[in-house]
Amino acid sequence: MDFETRAIHAGQEPDPSTGAIVTPIFQTSTYVQEAVGVHKGYEYSRTGNPTRTALQRCVAALEGAEHGLAFSSGLAASDAILRLLSPGDHIVIPHDAYGGTYRLVARVFEPAGFPFAPVNLSDLGALEAAWRDETKIVWIETPTNPLLSIVDIEPVTRFAHERGALVVVDNTFATPYLQQPLSLGADLVVHSTTKYLGGHSDVVGGFVATKDGELAQRLAFLQNAVGAVPAPLDAWLVLRGAKTLAVRMDRHCENARAVVAALQDHPAVARVLYPGLPEHPGHEIAKRQMRDFGGMVSFICRGGEDAALGLVAKTRLFALAESLGAVESLIEHPAKMTHASVAGSPLAVDPALVRLSVGIESARDLTEDLRQALSSVR
Ligand SMILES: Cc1ncc(COP(=O)(O)O)c(C=O)c1O
Numbered sequence: 001m002d003f004e005t006r007a008i009h010a011g012q013e014p015d016p017s018t019g020a021i022v023t024p025i026f027q028t029s030t031y032v033q034e035a036v037g038v039h040k041g042y043e044y045s046r047t048g049n050p051t052r053t054a055l056q057r058c059v060a061a062l063e064g065a066e067h068g069l070a071f072s073s074g075l076a077a078s079d080a081i082l083r084l085l086s087p088g089d090h091i092v093i094p095h096d097a098y099g100g101t102y103r104l105v106a107r108v109f110e111p112a113g114f115p116f117a118p119v120n121l122s123d124l125g126a127l128e129a130a131w132r133d134e135t136k137i138v139w140i141e142t143p144t145n146p147l148l149s150i151v152d153i154e155p156v157t158r159f160a161h162e163r164g165a166l167v168v169v170d171n172t173f174a175t176p177y178l179q180q181p182l183s184l185g186a187d188l189v190v191h192s193t194t195k196y197l198g199g200h201s202d203v204v205g206g207f208v209a210t211k212d213g214e215l216a217q218r219l220a221f222l223q224n225a226v227g228a229v230p231a232p233l234d235a236w237l238v239l240r241g242a243k244t245l246a247v248r249m250d251r252h253c254e255n256a257r258a259v260v261a262a263l264q265d266h267p268a269v270a271r272v273l274y275p276g277l278p279e280h281p282g283h284e285i286a287k288r289q290m291r292d293f294g295g296m297v298s299f300i301c302r303g304g305e306d307a308a309l310g311l312v313a314k315t316r317l318f319a320l321a322e323s324l325g326a327v328e329s330l331i332e333h334p335a336k337m338t339h340a341s342v343a344g345s346p347l348a349v350d351p352a353l354v355r356l357s358v359g360i361e362s363a364r365d366l367t368e369d370l371r372q373a374l375s376s377v378r
Pocket of ligand 1: 073074075076098100141145170172173191192193194204205206323
């Protein structure tokens, strides 16, 4: 079945007891057993819950995976993956990784005995230079948050696999509609479902998808043993969001193109970072690896940090807020907001940078809002 059909039907058969077409929110912690150990497949909701099962089947189907595991946040999903390692194992992360991924690796895992290296994954030479015998995970993010750089998943995966390491791709920005890393050889895909998969700024969640049965089993063990599972309502909200992912992404991409056109020649804008631009260093890879270029746009203000901070205070439709990937357009200042956790580290971002999550409102209203805000910071 095609993507759009899987999004609406995978894991979502009508409820057998009532015929309800929508998977119910199974708001229950436990399940009555007919006799000790005789039950319908569910014992306790940390271990398994039917609403979560539906979500896991659906998003796994969207990623072309056999197995999916839902978590209470994107970082809880990332944490579960990193717990597959043993102390002494070395982790490679992108040199412009999402700040929360960096914080998890640098401040939780490294002190516990897991060394790491931030590497520019567009450069296989840099990856080779950073490689150690102990390197066990290469963590790819593409496009990256907030710089929107692109990593060529296939060659990095080949390189890592030849040396016995696993490859994880954070697919939050692209979503499975635009990019399917497992088909390019990656072992694990991780998501913050808080973003495009949920799509409506009303839930925090995470997800891991894989084709590998053994990895899935180890992750299911961790999901239950550590317990960072989504509540039934949260699983239901992500499942509902996923149904409209394709149509929303098409509109996000279309609106992002309109926003880029409005920013590109504006005198207050020094540089637009968007993989859809032919001059973007990852443009050709993105064209090959993605269906479209996504709804995230970043840019550098010519007037530096003051202009960036002035601009984010002036938009009316673009709301000043962290997060991304929902129907509403958002604007933010990464250096002081989402990426404050990397301040002073090698991953620190330019204080003149502004990040937009372009929503699905009218493109004309969005571009007019940006123009009026930009005119005040020139
Ligand atoms: C690319 C990326 N990965 C992971 C995360 C973490 O997800 P969550 O906030 O759901 O824990 C985020 C959150 O912004 C993100 O942007």
